[in-house]
Amino acid sequence: MPSCPSRRTALLCTASLLALPRLQAAPAKKLPPPPDVWPRAAVVPGGVARLSLGPAATRPQAHAGEVPLLVVGDAIEWTALVGIALAARPGDATITVTAPGEVPRRVPYRVLPKKYQEQRLTVSPRTVDLSPEDQARYEREREHLAGVMATFSPAVPPRLQMQVPAPGRRSSSFGLRRVFNGQARNPHSGMDIAAATGTRVRAPLDGRVVDVGDYFFNGGTVWLDHGAGLLSMYCHLSAMDVKPGDQLRAGEAFCKVGATGRVTGPHLHWSVMLNRAMVDPALFIAA
Numbered sequence: 001m002p003s004c005p006s007r008r009t010a011l012l013c014t015a016s017l018l019a020l021p022r023l024q025a026a027p028a029k030k031l032p033p034p035p036d037v038w039p040r041a042a043v044v045p046g047g048v049a050r051l052s053l054g055p056a057a058t059r060p061q062a063h064a065g066e067v068p069l070l071v072v073g074d075a076i077e078w079t080a081l082v083g084i085a086l087a088a089r090p091g092d093a094t095i096t097v098t099a100p101g102e103v104p105r106r107v108p109y110r111v112l113p114k115k116y117q118e119q120r121l122t123v124s125p126r127t128v129d130l131s132p133e134d135q136a137r138y139e140r141e142r143e144h145l146a147g148v149m150a151t152f153s154p155a156v157p158p159r160l161q162m163q164v165p166a167p168g169r170r171s172s173s174f175g176l177r178r179v180f181n182g183q184a185r186n187p188h189s190g191m192d193i194a195a196a197t198g199t200r201v202r203a204p205l206d207g208r209v210v211d212v213g214d215y216f217f218n219g220g221t222v223w224l225d226h227g228a229g230l231l232s233m234y235c236h237l238s239a240m241d242v243k244p245g246d247q248l249r250a251g252e253a254f255c256k257v258g259a260t261g262r263v264t265g266p267h268l269h270w271s272v273m274l275n276r277a278m279v280d281p282a283l284f285i286a287a
Contacts, residue, residue, distance in 0.1 A: 044113070045085065045087065046114070048084065053078040055075060060097050060099040061098050064095050070156065070230055072160070090110075093108070141213075149231065155227040157230060167193075167195065175280070190272075190278065194266075195268055196266060203252050206226065209248065212244060216261065219260025231273040231274075232273070233271040234269070235261065235269035236261050241253075242254045
């Protein structure tokens with residue numbers, strides 16, 4: 001049986017260990033910043049939820065109710081992008097996901113509250129109350145636009161970061177709630193960009209023109225389909241140099257800023273719609 005070291009030997013060994021230089025921990029390597037992800041997530045009314053669907057060999061299908069959703073990613077991980085309507089109430093929500101050979105499953109998420117700014121204005125009653133003729137026109141146009149907003153083409157956009165369609169100051173924010181003469185109106189469903197009449201408007205992404213028209217409230221209007229339920233709308237235009245079916249490349253000019261429809265001055269109203277919900281365009285742009 002080996003003998004135990006003497007007390008002196010043990011002390012000498014301990015002293016030798018203490019005399020050794022301390023090992024310095026290697027500096028932590030800085031990880032590269034995560035890649036930009038578009039659109040940015042904002043799980044609030046008027047925002048976008050990014051819901052992980054996990055891996056799958058083929059792109060799964062996802063629906064909010066009966067409305068198809070945009071699904072991006074690859075076999076390693078798929079993500080459903082859910083546009084949340086401005087009228088959505090905060091609380092629990094779910095989407096349904098189906099994949100070949102699998103039982104449909106539900107993916108939950110929670111909509112958080114957000115308080116948007118409110119603006120109270122006193123204006124002439126003629127500005128607020130529509131005549132019977134104008135009301136009838138508005139109803140006809142609303143029915144037509146409901147069909148436009150239901151557009152869904154299966155091709156998934158290759159990229160989702162958008163460029164701002166026109167230069168200028170942002171004059172009215174998304175979600176602003178206006179009250180005219182004590183009567184609440186629908187919240188502002190887009191981004192207003194102050195620009196002079198005739199300023200060129202450029203496509204923020206590749207897209208197909210799906211509607212061109214002159215509407216009571218929106219004036220000269222063009223709708224673009226970017227694929228898989230992602231649409232964009234441009235209103236109050238002075239010129240529209242396209243027709244339904246035209247294909248546009250990102251950055252291509254296709255219309256001009258104006259002051260048509262129910263407006264007080266020239267500007268571009270730009271809306272982005274995802275799965276039939278108007279969402280904040282700022283979530284798709286870098287600044």
